[in-house]
Amino acid sequence: MPTTRDAELAREQAYVDTLYTRLDEIRETTRAQLRQVLMEAGTGTPQSIVERDVFAATHADRLSRLDAAEGRLCFGAMDNVDGGRTYIGRIGLSDQEQEPILVDWRAPVATAFYQATIADPRGLVRRRHLRTRGRRVTGIADDPLDPQAFMAAASAGAGTGAGTGAGTGAGVGAGAGVGVGSDVPESGDTMLLEALSAPRTGRMHDIVSTLQAEQDRIIRADANAVLVVDGGPGTGKTAVALHRAAYLLYTHRDRLLRSGVLVVGPSPVFLRYIEQVLPSLGETGVMFATPARLFPGIEATGEEPVAVAVLKGDERMAAVIAGAVRDRQRVPGRGLRLRHGEYELQLDRDTIARARTRARRSRRPHNSARGIFLRELLNVLTNQVVTQLPKGLFDQEERGEIRSDLWTDREVRRALNDLWPVLTPARLLADLYASPDLLGRAAGTHLTAAERALLRRAKAEEVRWTPADVPLLDEAAELLGDLDEQARRAEERRVEAERTAEREYAHGVLEMLGLNDRIDADTIAQRWTAPRQRRAAAEHASGDRSWTFGHLIVDEAQEVSPMLWRLLWRRCPGRTATLVGDLAQGARPGAPTSWGELLGPAVTHYAVERLTVNYRTPSEIMDVAADVLTAADPAAEAPRSVRSVGRRPRVVRIAVSAGEVPAGSSSVAAGGSAAEGELVRGVVAAAIDAAAEVSGGRVAVISAPGRVAVLRAALRDAAPALAAPGQPDEPEADGSSHARAGRARPELDLLDAPVVVLTVADSKGLEFDAVVLVEPAEIVAGPTRGLADLYVALTRATRALTVVHAEDLPEVLHSLSPCAPSPSPSPGSGSGSGENSVATAAAATDLERVAPAAEAGEETITGRQLHLLW
Numbered sequence: 001m002p003t004t005r006d007a008e009l010a011r012e013q014a015y016v017d018t019l020y021t022r023l024d025e026i027r028e029t030t031r032a033q034l035r036q037v038l039m040e041a042g043t044g045t046p047q048s049i050v051e052r053d054v055f056a057a058t059h060a061d062r063l064s065r066l067d068a069a070e071g072r073l074c075f076g077a078m079d080n081v082d083g084g085r086t087y088i089g090r091i092g093l094s095d096q097e098q099e100p101i102l103v104d105w106r107a108p109v110a111t112a113f114y115q116a117t118i119a120d121p122r123g124l125v126r127r128r129h130l131r132t133r134g135r136r137v138t139g140i141a142d143d144p145l146d147p148q149a150f151m152a153a154a155s156a157g158a159g160t161g162a163g164t165g166a167g168t169g170a171g172v173g174a175g176a177g178v179g180v181g182s183d184v185p186e187s188g189d190t191m192l193l194e195a196l197s198a199p200r201t202g203r204m205h206d207i208v209s210t211l212q213a214e215q216d217r218i219i220r221a222d223a224n225a226v227l228v229v230d231g232g233p234g235t236g237k238t239a240v241a242l243h244r245a246a247y248l249l250y251t252h253r254d255r256l257l258r259s260g261v262l263v264v265g266p267s268p269v270f271l272r273y274i275e276q277v278l279p280s281l282g283e284t285g286v287m288f289a290t291p292a293r294l295f296p297g298i299e300a301t302g303e304e305p306v307a308v309a310v311l312k313g314d315e316r317m318a319a320v321i322a323g324a325v326r327d328r329q330r331v332p333g334r335g336l337r338l339r340h341g342e343y344e345l346q347l348d349r350d351t352i353a354r355a356r357t358r359a360r361r362s363r364r365p366h367n368s369a370r371g372i373f374l375r376e377l378l379n380v381l382t383n384q385v386v387t388q389l390p391k392g393l394f395d396q397e398e399r400g401e402i403r404s405d406l407w408t409d410r411e412v413r414r415a416l417n418d419l420w421p422v423l424t425p426a427r428l429l430a431d432l433y434a435s436p437d438l439l440g441r442a443a444g445t446h447l448t449a450a451e452r453a454l455l456r457r458a459k460a461e462e463v464r465w466t467p468a469d470v471p472l473l474d475e476a477a478e479l480l481g482d483l484d485e486q487a488r489r490a491e492e493r494r495v496e497a498e499r500t501a502e503r504e505y506a507h508g509v510l511e512m513l514g515l516n517d518r519i520d521a522d523t524i525a526q527r528w529t530a531p532r533q534r535r536a537a538a539e540h541a542s543g544d545r546s547w548t549f550g551h552l553i554v555d556e557a558q559e560v561s562p563m564l565w566r567l568l569w570r571r572c573p574g575r576t577a578t579l580v581g582d583l584a585q586g587a588r589p590g591a592p593t594s595w596g597e598l599l600g601p602a603v604t605h606y607a608v609e610r611l612t613v614n615y616r617t618p619s620e621i622m623d624v625a626a627d628v629l630t631a632a633d634p635a636a637e638a639p640r641s642v643r644s645v646g647r648r649p650r651v652v653r654i655a656v657s658a659g660e661v662p663a664g665s666s667s668v669a670a671g672g673s674a675a676e677g678e679l680v681r682g683v684v685a686a687a688i689d690a691a692a693e694v695s696g697g698r699v700a701v702i703s704a705p706g707r708v709a710v711l712r713a714a715l716r717d718a719a720p721a722l723a724a725p726g727q728p729d730e731p732e733a734d735g736s737s738h739a740r741a742g743r744a745r746p747e748l749d750l751l752d753a754p755v756v757v758l759t760v761a762d763s764k765g766l767e768f769d770a771v772v773l774v775e776p777a778e779i780v781a782g783p784t785r786g787l788a789d790l791y792v793a794l795t796r797a798t799r800a801l802t803v804v805h806a807e808d809l810p811e812v813l814h815s816l817s818p819c820a821p822s823p824s825p826s827p828g829s830g831s832g833s834g835e836n837s838v839a840t841a842a843a844a845t846d847l848e849r850v851a852p853a854a855e856a857g858e859e860t861i862t863g864r865q866l867h868l869l870w
């Protein structure tokens with residue numbers, strides 16, 4: 001017998017059917033309009049061509065947004081006090097009479113959907129969530145928002161969590177979730193819990209249907225300011241930042257499509273992890289970059305010791321670079337003597353100094369002020385030649401000839417070039433690192449001798465740029481100015497990139513319209529100028545250092561060094577930015593402890609919004625992580641986990657016979673001692689076990705950098721189906737700095753593997769169903785902020801954490817020690833029991849025979865080179 005709920009489902013299905021029918025109609029109309037525009041020959045007046053291109057771009061844009069809305073087109077509805085109902089979806093739709101039938105989630109009216117609570121119902125009596133699969137409505141969840149209805153629902157569905165005032169986030173109980181057809185009402189919390197408990201796919205998804213009130217407020221905050229979104233791990237900072245980008249592009253579309261939005265994230269793997277979110281929301285006008293790629297033409301893949309990266313990020317380096325540029329504008333103590341043919345010429349110290357002052361006063365960058373300097377000195381030299389000529393006064397034309405003779409004279413030219421050379425940023429920096437004299441003069445009193453020694457590189461040719469070099473190159477470029485040649489090449493690269501992008505785009509459009517056989521992509525790409533403009537923002541940034549963005553979004557902002565901030569503000573001089581981060585996760589030794597300190601004097605006005613609910617890490621794991629946070633900063637507050645999974649972290653201790661040294665980069669690199677072998681086998685077994693536990697989900701093995709290569713190789717041997725085939729063996733076990741040379745970026749495949757081995761730095765911002773954490777003591781003892789790194793590693797898992805160690809656990813992990821209450825997996829966890837792998841048996845055996853570890857050997861994972869410090 002059909003229930004009320006079945007009737008409700010049928011009613012919602014009918015409405016959703018109407019929406020999809022309308023979506024199909026609009027799509028078909030748009031497709032037809034686009035087809036018509038594309039088939040026009042385009043031989044009219046320039047104005048008509050421009051108009052046609054603008055139409056084409058508008059239709060194509062609209063079509064791609066309509067396509068992106070296909071999945072979960074409508075996900076909710078609001079019942080208003082006046083009896084009306086408003087449906088909320090990924091895009092706005094109107095019927096044939098232009099009456100709205102679906103409201104875009106970003107429209108002002110949709111705010112109530114996310115923010116209404118029982119205490120503040122915002123004119124609503126009920127919020128309804130729709131669960132859909134394809135075009136089918138499979139579930140309904142209601143949040144009653146008027147108190148009487150709430151009481152009624154609460155007594156009808158006691159224990160389901162109905163009416164907890166969804167939108168408040170925390171407090172979702174485990175085990176909620178009711179299938180279709182049940183008469184027990186579901187709430188918005190059920191939907192949230194479902195989303196949070198779903199297996200991870202290696203890619204972040206949009207959260208538009210379950211956004212929480214505190215998140216929504218941030219997304220809709222004023223665009224014209226610097227907004228800091230602060231929050232612990234898993235609080236949705238990244239998700240919020242991306243949804244904010246989509247919101248800003250919707251609200252300020254014209255302005256932001258012209259100038260673009262720049263999103264900076266910590267690593268290529270991270271960018272790959274988030275790349276689908278904005279397209280799934282129908283937005284593409286965003287440029288993504290890692291700090292290593294913010295200087296056009298350079299991909300900074302080198303690595304260097306943490307202390308060097310930290311020094312390069314120090315604001316004093318701005319003065320050093322400025323000093324280096326000034327130092328290359330030389331005035332020799334005794335002036336210059338030159339021979340030009342039969343003429344003896346002389347430039348005394350004062351003359352050169354005067355020319356230099358005049359050039360500097362122009363306030364032009366070095367390479368363009370050079371013209372003034374050279375002109376001054378060539379004039380002086382020309383005069384000297386003229387006065388030595390018997391003929392006396394010369395007219396302008398003859399003087400000009402003398403000048404160009406002087407300039408083509410190799411000796412004269414070399415001497416003048418030496419005084420004020422043409423410089424590229426790369427040349428300036430490479431010379432600086434290679435020469436103690438240059439560095440000494442440039443640094444003046446800004447750096448100590450020990451700091452100068454840190455920057456020193458053996459030979460200029462060996463320079464491989466690191467991420468920390470990028471802001472220095474940019475700083476230098478700012479002071480040096482463009483070389484004509486450089487600018488020309490950059491422009492060529494940009495035009496080529498645009499052409500390729502247009503061809504691909506046109507190809508996609510033709511495929512979509514089924515016009516492949518009637519018109520070719522090149523023809524469209526050539527005549528279609530509007531998309532070129534549309535794509536220009538993103539394309540420009542990779543080839544044009546001077547491009548400025550309309551909005552800047554920085555993820556993991558706590559890692560940004562003062563020098564990198566200088567670069568970022570040059571890219572976004574309007575200072576309209578969303579900066580998301582967590583100071584407690586900062587890896588940089590001596591990192592600032594407040595946002596004010598981190599942002600420095602360049603940003604005097606900013607607002608901080610705090611997210612407090614952890615949507616990722618279950619409470620069983622977060623309890624352990626919270627101890628680490630407290631040890632690092634007793635005043636810090638850990639975010640509250642929104643759910644528990646009934647599974648405590650598992651610990652596998654590898655028994656080591658006395659006398660065997662458990663850790664050490666050299667033994668690790670070489671494949672190691674018997675103890676190392678045991679540890680590696682234990683880790684691989686735990687990873688296989690975890691993969692079985694989260695079947696279909698994702699597992700990360702997180703270790704100190706020195707172990708990554710060995711663990712990857714061992715995993716590939718033991719379980720090739722689980723390891724990514726192309727996993728890079730970086731960073732090198734020997735700690736060499738040539739880690740990523742010449743690779744076709746295989747690290748990007750990492751997210752597609754069921755099990756990946758990562759350093760803490762590479763795992764930043766990512767999440768996995770299960771994490772196997774290797775030798776936490778090594779992570780704590782690393783060259784970055786060890787406790788912060790441990791905190792990051794512990795908070796990556798959505799379901800299961802296994803710690804494998806041979807050394808003693810760090811004191812902060814006391815709750816995991818065998819003496820602490822319930823260290824072993826709790827019964828009924830739905831995991832660990834009865835898995836078919838050897839690993840479970842091995843783990844159990846190891847736990848049983850917790851042998852006293854050998855005295856921890858000398859810590860050898862030291863001075864690791866790290867590429868993630870900016």
Ligand SMILES: Nc1ncnc2c1ncn2[C@@H]1O[C@H](COP(=O)(O)OP(=O)(O)OP(=O)(O)O)[C@@H](O)[C@H]1O
Nearest residue numbers: 207210211212233234235236237238239615616765
């Ligand atoms: N409202 C929500 N609905 C569904 N899922 C959510 C919601 N908020 C956050 N999540 C999920 O929680 C997880 C953590 O979010 P996110 O990665 O944005 O956190 P974060 O604060 O950036 O974490 P970290 O600081 O560790 O990088 C993601 O899977 C995200 O999709």
